[in-house]
Amino acid sequence: MTIHSPEVLERTVDQVRALIRSGHYAAAAERLRELHPADRAEVVLRLPEDEREDLVAHLDVETAAELFEELDEEIAADLADDIHPERLADILDEMEPDDAADLLGDLPPELVQTLLDEMEEAAEVEPLLQYPDETAGGLMTTAFVALQQDATADDVIAFLRALKQQDADEDVDLPFYLFVIDDQQRLVGVVDLRELVAAPPHTRIGDLMDPQVIAVDAWTDQEEVARVMKKYDLAAVPVVDDQRRLVGVVTYDDIMHVLEEEAGEDFLHMGGVESEPLAEKPYWEQRLWEIFRSRFPWLLLLFVAGSYTGSVLRMFDAELRKVISLSIFIPLIIGTGGNVGSQTVATVIRALVLKEVRPRDALRAWWREVRVAVLLGVAIGALGFVRAALWGVDPHVAWAVSLTIFAVILWASTVATFIPLVASAVGIDPTHISGPLMSTLIDGTGLMIYFLIARAVIPEL
Amino acid sequence: MTIHSPEVLERTVDQVRALIRSGHYAAAAERLRELHPADRAEVVLRLPEDEREDLVAHLDVETAAELFEELDEEIAADLADDIHPERLADILDEMEPDDAADLLGDLPPELVQTLLDEMEEAAEVEPLLQYPDETAGGLMTTAFVALQQDATADDVIAFLRALKQQDADEDVDLPFYLFVIDDQQRLVGVVDLRELVAAPPHTRIGDLMDPQVIAVDAWTDQEEVARVMKKYDLAAVPVVDDQRRLVGVVTYDDIMHVLEEEAGEDFLHMGGVESEPLAEKPYWEQRLWEIFRSRFPWLLLLFVAGSYTGSVLRMFDAELRKVISLSIFIPLIIGTGGNVGSQTVATVIRALVLKEVRPRDALRAWWREVRVAVLLGVAIGALGFVRAALWGVDPHVAWAVSLTIFAVILWASTVATFIPLVASAVGIDPTHISGPLMSTLIDGTGLMIYFLIARAVIPEL
CATH class of the missing domain: 1.10.357.20 (SLC41 divalent cation transporters, integral membrane domain)
Incomplete structure (x- = not known):
């Protein structure tokens, strides 16, 4: 895939808009579907709000799920509000549990209960709702593979193959790291997929695993999680509860966004702008009133102090x-x-x-x-x-x-x-x-x- | 591995210093070797310069190589200057090619030639020396696995096993992504290790690979590389030359450091500090004169303008x-x-x-x-x-x-x-x-x- 230049995306936006305005919604949805999920989000953000809603209404469930994963949760929540709860529950089922939980966190509480009742994967998402967005618990996914120490390398590869086959149509993401737990669900080690592939077939997981596994607590602030992953060059870090039971995994892609978000907040603070919650919102999505509120308290303080x-x-x-x-x-x-x-x-x-x-x-x-x-x-x-x-x-x-x-x-x-x-x-x-x-x-x-x-x-x- | 708190590291620094000052260099080196490489760098940075040199002189080649990979290249270059070229060449051979190239870039040109003549892995490092530090070429590693389309999944797994076995003592890092090239070395696809593991054994690589592979040019600025990897959630991005021949791979860990470095530079600029090259240097390593030079031009400009x-x-x-x-x-x-x-x-x-x-x-x-x-x-x-x-x-x-x-x-x-x-x-x-x-x-x-x-x-x- 060549990376689409801003100019190409600009032209795509024009095409999609022309299709929507002439009522060719299915064609517009198809045009969007051909793009990389990250580019889809960029295109959708450049549409006026009413055209966005028309387009999302015509996306298939999977494309809509991928789109919502890429969009900032507040914007996704605005769009989700207009979708029938039954369809929205299907979309949420298709999303990564951590993204689904973030989105649910921005929806009205009555609606959230309806959606959880309707969702098939509610059990994966519900535990995540207790953690604030900016903690390890808020970032982590609960869809991880945990191994027992007695399994062999071969067993695990066979299991991964079966998992992939079974969900062939769902395009399941296998992990780069497999975590090993004891019979109390406590984290005892980690197996790198690369080690697993290269290991002799009958090696026991307990012998292959690295027992020196770095983990973070579910309530750890996201900035600290990012610092640990960066310092130790980790592509994924397991999240444990206070009993050291494995409850989730935070991966490098979440962290790249955290690093950027935190850097953006620090930069805005240095300029004297209170960034919360503006830093997470694209520039054009910020409302005048929100911008005013993010700057006025500082100016007022500085004026009085000055x-x-x-x-x-x-x-x-x-x-x-x-x-x-x-x-x-x-x-x-x-x-x-x-x-x-x-x-x-x-x-x-x-x-x-x-x-x-x-x-x-x-x-x-x-x-x-x-x-x-x-x-x-x-x-x-x-x-x-x-x-x-x-x-x-x-x-x-x-x-x-x-x-x-x-x-x-x-x-x-x-x-x-x-x-x-x-x-x-x-x-x-x-x-x-x-x-x-x-x-x-x-x-x-x-x-x-x-x-x-x-x-x-x-x-x- | 539990993460060492700042207090534990502080105590380790004291222990290591006591051992060095009482002449127990081997014991100090052993104490350091027990730590995670990232923690080793933190301990070494807290030692006074003469103790650092004494300690590094007593490290085994592999530990020294890991330490140099973690340290900022200027500080590593300061330490490297005191090492006999023959030993230094051995250390460079053990380092990741991209880190070795960065370090060579900060050493005197006469010494670099001597070292390259001495090094066994010079062929992997030399091509990297042509790219500036802050480009895709400067970040990438040349130690990657490239596959032909006709191989099968089974072949590749057997190959990876052999590679690992052969270098068992060297602890070689296998990749999460395997890139596929044609007979002109041109990049034609990518295979995710996770897909490879889950694929039926006889699948042809050409059928398994994703031909839609996102690549960057070797001369692309690191900030743009980071933006692309972040946008498309990539753990690794292949680097190509102007013929689209695969020349290297940039991985997420390099990018986490780039994101932080660039964020730090932006933050300092916002405060009116010219950060180049200070942003890459730990606070305590910055010399007064360098700090003066990074601030004075701005103050002068602002004073004249003001x-x-x-x-x-x-x-x-x-x-x-x-x-x-x-x-x-x-x-x-x-x-x-x-x-x-x-x-x-x-x-x-x-x-x-x-x-x-x-x-x-x-x-x-x-x-x-x-x-x-x-x-x-x-x-x-x-x-x-x-x-x-x-x-x-x-x-x-x-x-x-x-x-x-x-x-x-x-x-x-x-x-x-x-x-x-x-x-x-x-x-x-x-x-x-x-x-x-x-x-x-x-x-x-x-x-x-x-x-x-x-x-x-x-x-x-």
């Missing part, structure tokens, strides 16, 4: 009246402090996320950051003196500006090192500390430093 | 002298503009990275952003009026502040929508446009808007 800068300036009203040229440098000084703060906070948060730095390393981290700040402060401070001199202000003012820049850079990197580390120590997610928040916190204190230095350096004050 | 805010204020010197209370609101106004700019630029860049928005959607994106800005502008603008009134400034000034906040929010979101889209259209990576850059660009123009509105609204001006 308005103390005005109070600082009012305190130094007399100085400003006497040496009006001091006001020229206000934006430059608070800008520099904010920029250093953003740089430092980005670096420290990044190190925290990767677990390279922990709160107890605070002093060591500060010592690094402050040394960098001295270098930056000397360089930018000197530049500030030149800039002020070129504008022809009084040399005393130029000195005050230059010293302030040096001091503010030191101050900004100190504040920006400690705040995320302290936040993390007291259990606040440090990725919620954005660059703008840091800038705002530094603005007012930076002005205070400015006027105190000006008083000390400028004879008229 | 100093025009002073010019704007000088232009309106007369207004400032007449109505000194105008200066109180300067930080608040430029702060709000900058914050809205950061939020908008983060949202738009995120959508660009996910390919949800393209440059040609600029007007549509702007229309969304500007409607959100109107909502935000009304809310924050009203708040600004209240704040100014509470400070007891002249009502005309309060009006000017309030109108300015509204106008600046509209202006900031317009600028912050178009700049990343235009950058992307002309081929500049939009992730390099940071929040601080956006704030700085908006600062001066925001002040201009402020004084123009003040002139229009305040009778004395």
